[in-house]
Amino acid sequence: MEKSHTLKRYTSTLLCMVFVLFSLNAQTDFKEYQGKVIDGRTNKTLEAASLSINNTNISTITNSEGQFTLKVPNNYLDSKVVVSLLGYNTYVVPLSELLNNKYVIELYEAVTELSxxxxxxxxxxxxxxxxxxxxxxxxxxxxxxxxxxxxxxxxxxxxxxxxxxxxxxxxxxxxxxxxxxxxxxxxxxxxxxxxxxxxxxxxxxxxxxxxxxxxxxxxxxxxxxxxxxxxxxxxxxxxxxxxxxxxxxxxxxxxxxxxxxxxxxxxxxxxxxxxxxxxxxxxxxxxxxxxxxxxxxxxxxxxxxxxxxxxxxxxxxxxxxxxxxxxxxxxxxxxxxxxxxxxxxxxxxxxxxxxxxxxxxxxxxxxxxxxxxxxxxxxxxxxxxxxxxxxxxxxxxxxxxxxxxxxxxxxxxxxxxxxxxxxxxxxx
Incomplete structure (x- = not known):
């Protein structure tokens, strides 16, 4: 009985959720992009690199293997992705170039001089x-x-x-x-x-x-x-x-x-x-x-x-x-x-x-x-x-x-x- 009550409460919680990330309608109005971010010189995968849709607050980060999944609402598909990581030059790429789900983004270390x-x-x-x-x-x-x-x-x-x-x-x-x-x-x-x-x-x-x-x-x-x-x-x-x-x-x-x-x-x-x-x-x-x-x-x-x-x-x-x-x-x-x-x-x-x-x-x-x-x-x-x-x-x-x-x-x-x-x- 206790298990049944717990399952019912959990199911009810999921059914009642009204949280919407991108103010989407009930249909699947988004596109998913996948790829990897690496160091352009060493080919080392880069963890915790940030990917953001330009001029929005939509973002994600790479995992420990440099991989990412980014879901973008259809009304932003003409946008660009800003890829950044501490110590590297920022890279900007149009979403249209990420159509291949095996897309690899290369970042290069920044040389910094401070007076x-x-x-x-x-x-x-x-x-x-x-x-x-x-x-x-x-x-x-x-x-x-x-x-x-x-x-x-x-x-x-x-x-x-x-x-x-x-x-x-x-x-x-x-x-x-x-x-x-x-x-x-x-x-x-x-x-x-x-x-x-x-x-x-x-x-x-x-x-x-x-x-x-x-x-x-x-x-x-x-x-x-x-x-x-x-x-x-x-x-x-x-x-x-x-x-x-x-x-x-x-x-x-x-x-x-x-x-x-x-x-x-x-x-x-x-x-x-x-x-x-x-x-x-x-x-x-x-x-x-x-x-x-x-x-x-x-x-x-x-x-x-x-x-x-x-x-x-x-x-x-x-x-x-x-x-x-x-x-x-x-x-x-x-x-x-x-x-x-x-x-x-x-x-x-x-x-x-x-x-x-x-x-x-x-x-x-x-x-x-x-x-x-x-x-x-x-x-x-x-x-x-x-x-x-x-x-x-x-x-x-x-x-x-x-x-x-x-x-x-x-x-x-x-x-x-x-x-x-x-x-x-x-x-x-």
Missing amino acids: TVNIAAFKDAESLVRKVFDDKSKNVGGESVYMTAFYRETIKRRNRNVSLTEAVVNILKQPNSSKQRDAIQLGKARKSTDYKRLDTVSVKLQGGPFSTMYLDIMKYPEYIFTDESISGYNFTFNNPSTINNRTVFVVDFNPKNNQLQVNYSGKLFIDVQSLALVSANYFLDVSNMDKTKNLLVKRKPSDIEVYPLEAIYKVDYKEKGNKWYYSYSNLSLTFKVNKKRQLFNKVYTLSSEMAVTDWEVNSADKKIKNKDKLRPSVIITDAISGFSDPNFWGEYNLIEPDKSIESAIDKIKKNIEKQKEREKTANG
Whole structure:
């Protein structure tokens, strides 16, 4: 009875969804393009390259194999695609040239020179970083924004995928000056989980769309940089780089004497013209096991301790109308689970990424009802169930799955089906 009720509730949720990415009518009024982005000199595939339809907010990104899928409404088929990646020259190509689904886009590294005058404008790298956060109201949009995003979460035990979750979510991002919290609403969603291998009875991880959204450090600086914590870091200028054919400062940071409660190291990429944060790549210092023990866990039994082995974070922003908006973020967490009286520990990796695929200034004052809001503490694998057919996503843009993920989905589904057959045989 409980399973029937859950299935009915899940089916009802899918039937009642009214989220539309491109304001399309009920018919399939879009065209799908596929291809790959590579380094034109080395032929290396390029991950997290951004593809955007010119003069719109429609976009997607490449996966770890450089592959992309881009769904475009028919009324934009005469448009151009802008392809960009940090450190590379931006490439613009008409959609009409992407008719071959094996189209390969080549990007070339940008050679950047930055005059000493630009750097001399600041006392040191720390003063530049402080200015970025002090003056963020000049660069970050001051209005409410309604976004559609694609979220993917994978969990591995050792090197094998054991849980895969995908979702289209609606995000209501409030202005930085607002005291209202950002809200996320779950739209289409599906998952496949091998619970026998995942052992979710033991540990609940800090996952879900909020974990990636909180990487928006311009909206949530308290998770890494505050007025007090900035003074706990060393900041130094590195060689400049380029994104969207614009020069960016590159600032390295690392903690002073590990005096902070939680220490990070990484790079900040800051637009030279506007002094807006364009991107940030950083990682958690996990060398002090006493400080980081159980840091990444929501719930666990008392006889278990969780130690992070690696924690890597990334966030990107896009510029529109001289304002910068949250665009993409990902995190990768590797940790070991120690259980008392067990000889061997278990090592898991959780990877989450969220890409904004369309957005609009919330001039219509759209709201997300309280009953539809995801809780920040949600365990995403508990919130949804069931994988569906390949056409499940319809007109929604998504991050093309890696081949390893596709094969893992099949293996997990087969394992679950075999387990069900064994249970039927045992009960029969």
